[in-house]
Amino acid sequence: MNDEALSGWRSRLAEKGEQVAFLKDFLKNLFRGGFEWSEFIRQCYEIGYKSFTLVGTTAFIMGLVMAMQLRPTLISFGAESMLPKSLAVSIIKEIGPVITAIICAGKIASGIGAELGSMKVTEQIDAMEVSGANPMQFLVVTRILATTAMVPLLTLLGDVLGLLGGFLAININGSVSLLLYFNKCIASLGFSDLLPAFIKTIFFGFVIGFIGCYKGYNSNKGTESVGIAANSAVVVASLWIFVIDAIVVQVSNTLIY
Amino acid sequence: MWDLTTKETASVQEHENVLHIKGLKKSFGKKEVLRDIDLDVKRGENVVVLGKSGSGKSVIIQCIVGMISPDAGVLQVFGEEVSSLNEKELKKLRTRIGFLFQSGALYDSMTVRENMEFPLMRILKLRNQAEIDKRVEEVLKSVGLFESIDKMPSDLSGGMRKRAGLARTLVLNPELMLYDEPTTGLDPITSREISNLVLQIQKKYKTTAIIITHDMECAAITADRVLVLSDGEFIAEGSFEAIKNSKDKHVSSFFK
Numbered sequence: 001m002n003d004e005a006l007s008g009w010r011s012r013l014a015e016k017g018e019q020v021a022f023l024k025d026f027l028k029n030l031f032r033g034g035f036e037w038s039e040f041i042r043q044c045y046e047i048g049y050k051s052f053t054l055v056g057t058t059a060f061i062m063g064l065v066m067a068m069q070l071r072p073t074l075i076s077f078g079a080e081s082m083l084p085k086s087l088a089v090s091i092i093k094e095i096g097p098v099i100t101a102i103i104c105a106g107k108i109a110s111g112i113g114a115e116l117g118s119m120k121v122t123e124q125i126d127a128m129e130v131s132g133a134n135p136m137q138f139l140v141v142t143r144i145l146a147t148t149a150m151v152p153l154l155t156l157l158g159d160v161l162g163l164l165g166g167f168l169a170i171n172i173n174g175s176v177s178l179l180l181y182f183n184k185c186i187a188s189l190g191f192s193d194l195l196p197a198f199i200k201t202i203f204f205g206f207v208i209g210f211i212g213c214y215k216g217y218n219s220n221k222g223t224e225s226v227g228i229a230a231n232s233a234v235v236v237a238s239l240w241i242f243v244i245d246a247i248v249v250q251v252s253n254t255l256i257y
Numbered sequence: 258m259w260d261l262t263t264k265e266t267a268s269v270q271e272h273e274n275v276l277h278i279k280g281l282k283k284s285f286g287k288k289e290v291l292r293d294i295d296l297d298v299k300r301g302e303n304v305v306v307l308g309k310s311g312s313g314k315s316v317i318i319q320c321i322v323g324m325i326s327p328d329a330g331v332l333q334v335f336g337e338e339v340s341s342l343n344e345k346e347l348k349k350l351r352t353r354i355g356f357l358f359q360s361g362a363l364y365d366s367m368t369v370r371e372n373m374e375f376p377l378m379r380i381l382k383l384r385n386q387a388e389i390d391k392r393v394e395e396v397l398k399s400v401g402l403f404e405s406i407d408k409m410p411s412d413l414s415g416g417m418r419k420r421a422g423l424a425r426t427l428v429l430n431p432e433l434m435l436y437d438e439p440t441t442g443l444d445p446i447t448s449r450e451i452s453n454l455v456l457q458i459q460k461k462y463k464t465t466a467i468i469i470t471h472d473m474e475c476a477a478i479t480a481d482r483v484l485v486l487s488d489g490e491f492i493a494e495g496s497f498e499a500i501k502n503s504k505d506k507h508v509s510s511f512f513k
Contacts, residue, residue, distance in 0.1 A: 034379075119364075127362035127422075130322045131429070132351040133379045 022214050026144060029136045040142040047108050047143075048150035052157065054107060055100050059158035062099055063091060063165025071173065084176075087166040088185035093197050096159040098245055101204035104151050105237040109212035112143055113233030116216025117226040125217065140217060144209035151205030152198060196252035203244045211237040273300045274336075275433055275465045276321065281330035283316055290316050292489035294330070298467060300432075303459055305468045305476045305497070307511055308486035314469040317486075318435040321467070322356055323347050334433065352380055355426030355434045355464070359441055361418035363410040369421050370406045373397065373428050380429060392428055399461065400424045400454060416447035423454065427462060434458070434466040440475045452478040473512060485511065 067087055074080050116139060119125050128135040167181045212233045219229035274297055281294035290313035298304050308314045319325040320332055323339050332339045337350060363372050373393040377383045383392075397403045400420040410418060419439060426434065439455060440448035452475040459466055459479075468479050476483055476497055483500045485493040485508050493500055493508045501512055 122360055122365070123358045123362040124364055126324060127356070127358055127425075128364075130324060130351055130354070130356045131376050131380060131426070132348045133376060134348075138379070 018218065019214055022218070023210070025136055026140055026210070026213075029134065029141050030145075032134075032137065034134075034137065036138050036142050039138055040146055043142050043146035044150055047146045048153060051104060051107055051150070051154055055103055055154045055158050056161045058099065058103055059091075059096065059162040060165040062095060063087065063162030063167075064169045065165075066090065066095070066162075067166035067169030068172075071169070080174075083170060084166070084181050084184035085188035087163060088188050089193065091162040091166070092159050092189055093193055094245075096162055097155050097197055097201045097204065098241065100155040100158040101151060101201070101208065101241045102238055104147070104154065104204070104208050105241060106234055108147060109208045109215075109233040109237040110230040112147075112209065112212030113216040113219075114226055114230035116140075116213060117219035117229035120217065120219050121221055121223060121226055135217075140213045143213050144206065147209030147212070148202060148205040151208060152201040155198075155201040155204075192252075192256045196248055196256075199252075200244060200248040203248065204241050207240045207244060208237050211240065274298070275300050275302075275334070276467070277331065277333040278317075278321075279331040281317070281320065281332055282328045283313070283320065283325065284328055289489055291320075291327070294489075294491065296484065296491070298433075298465060300465050301459070301463060303456070303466045303468065303479050303481045305470060305480035305483045306486055307471060307476060307483060307500075308469075309471065312486050313489055314486055315437050318356070318437060318467055318469055321433075321435060322351060322354055352429060353432050355429065355431030357419070357423050357426055357434070357436045357439055359438045361410075361422030363413075363418055363421055363425070365410045368407050368409055369397070369402065369413070369424075372410070372421060372425050376425065376429050396424045396428045397421075399427070399458075414447075415443050416451060419443070419451055420454065423458070427458065430462065431464060434464045436466060436468040436470070438470055438472075439468065440470065440472045445474070448472060448475060449478070451475075455479045471511070 067083060070083060070086055071080065074083055074086065116125070119139070125135050125139070128138065163182070163185055167176070167178060170176055170181065215229040215233040215236070219225040276296065276298040278294055278296040281291055281296075282289075283291040294317060296304075296317075306314050306317065316325060320327045321334060321339065323342070326340060334350060335353060337346070339347070339350070342350060363369075364375065367375065370393055373396065374389055377389050377392060383389050393406070394403060397406055400423055402417060402420045402424060405413060405417060405421070410421070413421060423439075434455075436455060440451050443451060452472075455466065455468065455475075456479055458464060466479070468475070470476055480497045483493075483495060483497050484491045485500060487507050493503055493505060495503075500508060503509055
């Protein structure tokens with residue numbers, strides 16, 4: 001292995017070490033007391049409420065398109081009546097949580113990365129620290145908890161709107177009442193489908209907030225690094241979402257079946 | 258080192274030592290930024306550190322406030338060795354120190370009022386809104402920024418941002434003020450106003466100050482004592498006039 005490759009691995013390992021130290025710092029500040037409730041609520045509003053339209057619209061269109069795509073395939077098997085069930089299982093178990101998380105990684109993780117990165121560049125984080133305040137508690141703990149709380153709620157919204165999109169697609173070509181459609185959807189899902197899907201959204205929310213904060217908080221001092229922080233927050237958070245998804249599905253399958 | 262200490266600067270040495278630095282060293286990688294720094298600052302004194310950009314001036318005050326750990330040497334603030342303090346003790350020490358950043362470092366998601374309230378509510382743990390308002394208004398009046406109390410930092414000019422940054426540090430009544438290039442990026446008139454403000458603050462709040470600058474006018478207005486930093490060491494010390502009249506070519510080059 002040449003020197004360049006070796007130093008590349010060394011810096012990657014060093015970053016992992018820094019991430020562990022950042023996580024430790026987060027946990028320490030989480031249980032320290034003096035929780036910043038007003039900032040947490042403001043972040044929930046910024047992160048959750050302001051993402052409703054984007055997540056809702058995307059999920060609705062996804063549900064609509066999925067139903068349109070699935071219908072011809074199911075008709076060829078004579079299984080058109082399975083459409084609500086297929087939609088419910090795929091949206092609730094996989095598409096809803098993952099698509100919502102990916103949208104949130106793009107919108108929220110990059111936003112947090114850029115915001116904290118620019119605060120670092122303009123010495124605002126240093127100013128908080130040297131004044132004796134606790135920037136970890138004010139900036140990081142509140143944002144990570146807000147994403148952890150908001151991403152599951154956004155996923156719930158995305159799931160409902162995705163199913164409504166599917167309902168609309170079914171009614172373009174046929175006719176089914178909303179009550180019957182949702183009855184079929186709900187009947188096809190068990191507790192063992194809902195719980196792992198819900199649990200993974202909590203992990204998705206955490207990782208989006210954590211990576212966004214880590215990248216922004218540890219960005220270098222220069223305007224270029226703000227862009228790098230935002231960009232790498234999206235890339236790393238998106239990768240983690242797929243990794244967590246794979247782990248949760250495997251673990252839940254092992255435990256349930 | 259060229260000792261150009263005059264009668265005026267010697268008179269303040271009778272007072273208590275706020276800062277004591279001996280043999281301070283700091284390197285970044287292979288670059289030796291601070292080689293051997295000795296500095297004592299007495300209570301109520303305004304010390305100006307002059308030096309070229311990149312000479313390590315700001316590193317000294319970053320070490321004082323514990324943002325950077327020195328590699329070697331003694332660094333005592335209010336008699337406490339900064340490197341031996343734990344997190345809680347360092348936080349406590351920092352509440353006695355005010356740090357004005359080059360950019361003002363205002364929290365740009367908050368109004369000027371909220372910027373002032375932030376340290377009062379989180380560091381002094383004040384909950385009485387009437388008391389908070391009183392302190393905020395008083396400190397903003399003292400820096401001439403009361404009219405801008407509800408403005409966002411983005412609506413302020415460079416000079417106003419510096420004033421607001423200064424007010425935010427003064428709201429905690431610090432004993433030691435550290436100014437990092439207080440006049441950089443300002444026009445000559447505003448620079449003079451900020452320099453005069455630094456002097457007024459020293460008189461009104463009885464603060465001790467270390468002013469990092471390469472602005473000669475700022476040094477002339479604010480300094481009780483001037484130190485010149487070059488190649489990681491202080492190469493001259495004395496009153497502004499004594500430094501200005503120095504025959505040393507490194508020192509005199511600052512005035513050309």
